[in-house]
Amino acid sequence: MPEIKTKATRQNVAKFLAAIPDDTRRADCQKIAEMLAKVTKAEPVMWGTAIVGFGDWHYTYKNGGGNDWFMVGFAPRKKEISVYLMGGLKDHAELLAKLGKHKLGGGCLYINKLDDIDFAVLTKMVRNAVAKLKKGWDYHAG
Secondary structure, three states: OOOOOOOEEEOOHHHHHHHHOOHHHHHHHHHHHHHHHHOOOOOOOOOOOEEEEOOOOEEEOOOOOOEEEEEEEEEEEOOOEEEOOOOOOOOHHHHHHHHHHEEEEEEEEOOOOOHHOOHHHHHHHHHHHHHHHOOOOOOOOO
């Protein structure tokens, strides 16, 4: 399996978030970062140039190789905020129905702004995802 290109960096997360040009997007991302830090009890780390990750997680491929990654994270994109919940989204069907306006794709949750969703539901989804990983979620089983 090839090595992943996106890796943890020493880029300053606070400076990254402060540089988000849109005031609403910047405030939303700062609120998400605070919640993720509280739930994971981990400091934020930049992954690549545009992802903020929290917590440490190592997953192993069927061939025995593996990668280090974050437990949960987000990326402020041009159109929306991508929220990464490792451990899959299929267990969150009931909560997703209560979340509010969002899209799903490739294991990511996409939201335009926090006003579109129920932040308490997002927080519960993050708690569930972190708990699942801490229990030893099997990357292959889904």
